[in-house]
Amino acid sequence: MILEIDWGNSRIKWRLQGESGTLAAGADAGKDLETVSSSVQDALPAGVVPDTVRVASVRPAADEARLVQWAQSQWRLTPWFARSLAECAGVVSAYSRPGRLGVDRWLALLAARQVSREAAVIVQAGTALTADLLDERGVHRGGYIAPGWQTMRRALDVGTARVRSLQGPPERLQLAPANNTEGAVEAALSAMVVGFVQNACQQLERSSRLIVAGGDAGLIGTHFSQARLWQEIVLDGLAVAYRAETGA
Ligand SMILES: Nc1ncnc2c1ncn2[C@@H]1O[C@H](COP(=O)(O)OP(=O)(O)OP(=O)(O)O)[C@@H](O)[C@H]1O
Ligand SMILES: CC(C)(CO)[C@@H](O)C(=O)NCCC(=O)O
Structure with a gap:
């Protein structure tokens, strides 16, 4: 059994893979190791010990070192961390310093290439x-x-005295101008997100797929009918990178 962890900046997602597919999965808000360990430990089926732990982390090196210690004390396993490379599994990085590309972005590219050779725009909205x-x-x-x-x-909220925006996940994209503070903020953010995605799609010369992932991906999908929601793209890319680099 393989434990796969996607450690983001405000949320951790994980899944346990067996030969027949996903055996357990979870996601929790939080960025510290305690979130990772409790999320995984509370939900892992009793007595389950993974054979391999592989990780996509955008957390600092100190957090990753603590994750290594935790996995070693828990299961005597050293996790495998995906790293952004110049080239892997048919994808060539654009970055002049490839290691600097966020590994979540890199793994999403590998996953997209693995399923199709069609060009792609990958939006991660977290x-x-x-x-x-x-x-x-x-x-x-x-x-x-x-x-x-x-x-x-x-x-x-932090930079102004009189703007207070809504709490909680945004409910819908609203592009029309608003007549109140919260609505005006939401309308502007909607316009910025739509413009951001449209611009990205216009940069490739040929037609491409639009793939969306992350906490706000569903919202983007409501405006772009061609968007494919692919929430596990980073975890899927992790498996591609592991196979390509270790041959396993
Ligand atoms: N129940 C929820 N609680 C908090 N945020 C939510 C919720 N549902 C959707 N969101 C949206 O999810 C976004 C955060 O996305 P996500 O949880 O994917 O972050 P992340 O994986 O830590 O991000 P990153 O990959 O950038 O580190 C927020 O902008 C928020 O609007
Ligand atoms: C941009 C984020 C925070 C998105 O999760 C992550 O990919 C990251 O920390 N990237 C490092 C910088 C870069 O990708 O150029």
């Missing part, structure tokens, strides 16, 4: 809002990093 372009030859054409929905709201 704490940050990112878009990455992949052409039909498997060449990453670069990408974009913006603040995600909650992060944009928070920037206004």
Whole structure:
């Protein structure tokens, strides 16, 4: 059994893979190791010990070191961490320093290439809002990093005296102008997200797939009818990277 962990900036997602597919899965809000360990431990079927732990982490090295200690004390296993490379599984990174590309973005590119050779725009709408372009030859054409929905709201709340935005997940995209503060913020964020995705889609010369993932992906899907919601894209990419790098 393989335990796969996607450790983001505000949420952790994991799944336990057996020979016949996913045996257990979970997601929890939080970014510290305690969130990871309790999320996994509370939900793992009793007595289950994974053979392998593989991790996609955008957390600092100190957090990753604590995860290694935890897995070793828990199961005597050293986790395998995916890293962004110059080239892997038919994908060539656009970055001049490939190791600097967020591994969640890199693994999403690998997963997209694995299922189809059609060009793709991959949007991940989480704490940050990112878009990455992949052409039909498997060449990453670069990408974009913006603040995600909650992060944009928070920037206004912190940086102004009289703007207070809504709490909780955004309910819908509303592009028309609003006649109240909260609505005006939500309308502007909607416009920014729609424009962000439209711009990314216009950068590739040929038609491409639009893949969306992350906490706000469903919202994007309501505006872009061609969008394919692929919430496990990072975990799927983790499996592709592991196979390509270890041959297992
Ligand atoms: N129940 C919820 N609680 C909190 N945020 C939610 C919820 N449902 C949707 N969201 C949205 O999810 C977004 C955060 O996305 P996600 O949970 O995918 O973050 P993440 O995986 O930590 O991000 P990243 O990959 O950038 O580190 C927020 O902008 C928020 O609007
Ligand atoms: C942009 C985020 C935060 C998105 O999760 C992550 O991919 C990251 O930390 N990236 C490192 C910087 C980069 O991708 O260029």
